[in-house]
Amino acid sequence: MSKSNLPPSYEESAHHQYGAQQQGGGYPYPAYGFPPQQGGYSSQGQPGVHPSDGPWYGQGYPGSGMPSFIPAFTPSGMPSSNPGDTEDFVADGLWESMSVRHAFIRKVYLILAAQLALTASIVAVFTFVDPVRLFVIKYPGVYWASFAVYFVTYLVLVCCEKPRRRYPWNLFLLLIFTLAMSYMTGTIASYFDTKAVFLALGITTIVCVAVTVFCFQTKVDFTSCTGLLCVLGVVVLVTGIITTIVLSFQYVPWLHMLYAAIGAIVYTLFLAYHTQVLIGNRSHTLSPEEYVFAALSLYVDIVQIFLFLLQITGSSSE
Structure with missing residues (x-):
């Protein structure tokens, strides 16, 4: 079968070329x-x-049926030159980052809830069970042993819990740390009346919930005040040393209450700082891999607030 659209032969092309030259073709x-x-x-x-x-x-020009440009194809997963596509790409990245941060916050607060539940249970046993209460008062050496365990495990957790350096035993160390601090808290609570313990527990709950809600809603950046918080920490340390020395010779009620009030205020600011570091989008933030350190920081702040409030509201039971 013949086709009518075959290219011209050599003779036809030569004839057309000769005719174009005779007619003055360019x-x-x-x-x-x-x-x-x-x-x-x-x-x-x-x-x-x-x-x-x-x-x-x-x-020599392309016909109307051929495109005069080569279409550019955008690789899959890369932002194109279209501003709308770029905005969609950035929005997807932001949503992915927010989902990671929300999962991190949930994990930290689940660990913190388990720690506080364990501590509250131990404090309740030391407060309501008289044989246990008398045992911890009679043998203070166990308290100092738990303090040594608390201090060592705290240093290990703070030094080893860094981004991209995750150890399989960090949760086990956190459990040992929680047990040691729970024993110390229960021992201190056993020296106070049950009414004072419940009052301090209620005030601590209200303060922690209020600080957490405030930190999630406010635009005030507590993470930019690291210098001020360091100074306040030194003030609490120096005041505690002075109070310990003075009270060892003579009990001064107003000095004891002043130290407890300063400690409660400073650790409330520490709680606000660590909460905003946990949330992110501030001057300083934590990596999503540092969930153990985040839970550790919040737990220590809450327990310290409870102990300082207990010294303010409670009366020592001899």
Whole structure:
């Protein structure tokens, strides 16, 4: 079967080239073009005709049926030059980051809830069970042993819990730390009346919930006040040393209450700082891998607030 749109033969091309030179054609070697399509326009701007009406050559320009540019394809997963596509790409990244941060916050507060539940149980046993209460008062050496365990495990957890350095035994160390601090808290609570323990527990709960809600809603950046918080920590340390020395010779009620009030206020600010570090989007933030350190910091702040409030509201039971 013959086709009418075959390219011209050598003789036809040579004949057309000779005729173009005789007529004063500009380019002696015209390139083959595309035949004009039906409904389009030829290279001279005339309506297109059927390819059989003339030979298959032109002025070297593409016909109307061929695109005059090469379409650019955007790789999958990369932002294109379209501003709307770029905004969608950035929004997806932001949502992914927010989901990671929310999962991190949930994990930290679940660990913190378990720690506080364990501590509250031990404090309740030391407060309501008289044999246990008398045992911890009679043998203070166990308290100092638990303090040594608390101090060592705290240093190990703080030094080893760094981004991209996760150890399989950090949760086990956190459990040992929680047990040691719970024993210390229960021992201190056993020296106070049950009413004072419940009052301090209620005030601590209200303060912690209020500080947490405030930190999630406010635009005030407590993480930018690290210098002030360091100074306040030194003030609490110096005041505690002075109070311990003075009270060892003579009990001064107002000095004891002043030290307890300063400690409660400073650790409330520490709680606000650590909560905003946990939330993120502030001057300082924690990596999502530092969930043990975040839970550890919040737990220590809450327990210290409870102990200072217990010294304010309670009366020592001899």
